[in-house]
Amino acid sequence: MSTEIILSIVVTSATSIYTIITIFQLLESRKVRLQKDxxxxxxxxxxxxxxxxxxxxxxxxxxxxxxxxxxxxxxxxxxxxxxxxxxxxxxxxxxxxxxxxxxxxxxxxxxxxxxxxxxxxxxxxxxxxxxxxxxxxxxxxxxxxxxxxxxGQNFSDPPETYMGQIPYYLKEISKDLKSFNK
The missing domain is CATH 2.60.40 (Immunoglobulin-like)
Incomplete structure (x- = not known):
């Protein structure tokens, strides 16, 4: 009889802990879903x-x-x-x-x-x-x-992005062509 009571207490405790963990996971997944949206x-x-x-x-x-x-x-x-x-x-x-x-x-x-x-x-x-x-x-x-x-923020020369590099290098080519024509 005492073995059955101990076994019942262990099963009830495990079920309760599992239920609490499941509730926390549900709350966490709801927060993640709301944050995602x-x-x-x-x-x-x-x-x-x-x-x-x-x-x-x-x-x-x-x-x-x-x-x-x-x-x-x-x-x-x-x-x-x-x-x-x-x-x-x-x-x-x-x-x-x-x-x-x-x-x-x-x-x-x-x-x-x-x-x-x-x-x-x-x-x-x-x-x-x-x-x-x-x-x-x-x-x-x-x-x-x-x-x-x-x-005072730093920047790179030439610029980091392709869209910034296009006018930069066009300006450099223009300078070279002007000095070449002289």
Whole structure:
């Protein structure tokens, strides 16, 4: 009789532990599935490939589609130091976007790197981005993008990408042809 009770306790304990492990696996797989379907729109500043101007990007790094994307400019900035070129007047800020697919990028020019370095080195822009996933789960985040983090970044000569190398080598060939013609 005692052997049957001990065996029953062992089987019940093993079943309980197996049930708990299964519940944890279920919760983890649900989190992974939600993360896989979630969009992740991030703004960032970057020097243009020619290092003459600064660019503002909005990119969906997530694997899910974002909908009802809204961008609010909390701290505005005059692009190219022009009165009619405020950051708050760009398309995604004024109109939002219905759909923002994974790996999609939007690019906006902010101004000359030299002008930004000389006049706005300690400035930043602050943006609030709000959007929903396809299953209506809402996301909202505030980003501060300081300009001084872009200055002094290294770059390669010739450029790293093929699209950057084409104009670089065309310019080099042009220089050689001009010196050859003299």
């Amino acid at each position: 979630a969009p992740n729109i991030v703004p960032y500043l970057r020097s243009a490939e020619n290092h003459i101007s600064m660019e503002l990007y909005f990119e969906n790094f997530g694997e899910g589609v974002a909908k009802d994307v809204k961008v609010e400019v909390i701290k505005d900035f005059k692009r190219f130091n022009q009165e009619d070129q405020y950051l708050s007047t760009i398309g995604i800020v004024e109109n939002g976007m219905n759909i923002f697919t994974p790996k999609y990028k939007l690019k906006f020019y902010m101004g000359s790197m030299i002008d930004l370095y000389e006049n706005f080195q300690n400035e930043s822009i602050i943006l609030k981005i709000s959007y929903k996933s396809l299953n209506n789960h809402g996301f909202s985040q505030v980003f501060e993008l300081p300009f001084n983090q872009i200055f």
